Amino acid sequence: MMLPTTSPPSRWAIPLLAVQLFLVTFCVNLQAPLVPHYAAASSYGTGAQALAFACYVGALVPALLLLAGLSDRVGRRLPLVVALLLGLVGTWLTLRWPTLVALGGARACYGLATGLVAGSGTAYMTELYGDRDDAATRGAALVAAATSLGFGTGALVTGLCLIVAPSMLPPLSLWTYLPLALAAALAVAALPAPARHPNVPWLRWPVLAPGTVPLGMAILLAWAAVGVVIGVVPSALAAHGHAAWAGFATFFVVSTGLLFQPAARRMAPVRAVRVGLALVPLGFCVLALGVVYVSLPAILAGAAVASSACYGFTYLGGLAAVNSAVAPALRARAAAGYFLFAYFGFSVPVVTSGWLADRFGMPVALALFTAALIVGSAALAVVLRRERAALTRPV
Structure with missing residues (x-):
């Protein structure tokens, strides 16, 4: 059943929550273009840079595993406040100590922050939409857009x-981020407070709705592509004097997916995911060629194509399907289960690609990763075609 709120949502509640979720995720890649500077100051290679970025997932995964149902017990607002303050602390760490080690600490703060709101933010947004028939779809769409x-x-x-x-x-x-995060944390008090359920356990595992494992594997592949772009590509650009363009590559591989979310919303969720599975390897192949041949237009074009899936079709389609496939009381934990797949993809392939780049060179690392994307996406497209019926049955 839907978790009731102790006060009715105001007309500003939905956009305010969207802005706050935006700010929680805004800081996550804030330092991405600075990684070569941190690495130079610390005398570390590509593998160490990828490992520093993976600290994000090292903190996020335990949060998803252990705290998936925390907001049901303490309310949706407290985890949101803590997440915004963690973003502030992480950013301050790299301001105080601009090194790769401090970046690892900052990424851990960001990972814990994202883990706190990954499931509860989707559930909270859906609750603010009330009893509308399309509340689950609208809530998932706005969270996907903001993040x-x-x-x-x-x-x-x-x-x-x-x-x-x-x-x-x-x-x-x-x-600039520091005062913005502090103001957003204070503004959480303006949001309606969903009723708390003090009798539910503190620690509850994420849940997986029947038939949603292929959706999780799809977002794993998609976000693995994003992770490689963020964690490995900046060093390749810096080697050719284009370090500042790492920010544009990150933006194109993440946020241009927002342009494709309206198209994804008009599709059945599983069909949107299957479209994304075709676009991820195509876009990453173009991007990899751009890195190898030092072509900025190819890098940005490939990143945009990959993003249409990573944060457009695959992300929104999968999240909407998971959000609709479970009962309202399980939405926070189901979203957490979905994001476990996503962030596994965001970490392990990145570290592996960084190690391969150090050992065998960037072209070999990118070629192997592209081949894995092609094989994995083709296999998942076949599986999803067979299991569409299971995804329409609510838990």
Whole structure:
């Protein structure tokens, strides 16, 4: 059953929550264009850079595993406040110590923050839409839009700062985020407070709705492509004097997917995921060729095509299907289960690709990853075609 709110939502509640979720994710890739600077200051290679980025998932996965139902017990607002403050702390760490080690600590803060709102944010947004028949779809769509824009915009703003004022380190984008995050945390008090359920256990595992494992595997592949772009590609661009363009590559591989979400919403969720499975390897192949041959237009074009799936068709289609396939009381935990797949893809392939790049060179690492994307996407497209019926049965 839908979790009731102790006060009716105001006309500003839905956009305010969207802005707050945007700011939680805005900081996640804020330092992406700065990774070569941190690595140079710390004398580490590509593998270490990828490992620092993977600290994000090292904190996020335990949060998803252990705290998936926390917001049902303490309310939706407290995890949101903590997430915004963790974003502030993580950004301050890299301002205070601009090194790869501090970046790892910041990424851990961001991972815990994202883990706190990954499931509860989707459930909260759906609840704010009330008893509408399409509340689950609308809630998932707005969360997907706010977070995909946030994940890419932080890197874009930092990249623009580096182009406009390359000698200003740290860039203005990091300093500006601190008061914004603090103001957003204070503004959580303006949101309606869903009723708490103090009798539910503190620790509850995520849940997987029947038939949704292929959807999880699809977002795993899609976000693996995103992770490689964010964690590995900046060093390749820096090697050719294009470090500032890492922010644009991150933005294109994340936030341009927002442009395709309206098209994804008009499709059946599973069909949207299958379209995404065709676009992810295609876009990454173009991007990989752009990296190998140092073609910025190819890098950005490939990133945009991949993003149409990573944060457009695959992300929105899968999240909407999962959100609709479970009872309202399970939505936070079901979304957490979906994001477990996503963030596994965001970490392990990135570290593996970084290690391969250090050992065998960037072209070999990208070629192997592209081949894995092609094989995995083709296999999943076949599986999803067979299991569409299971995804229409609510738990």
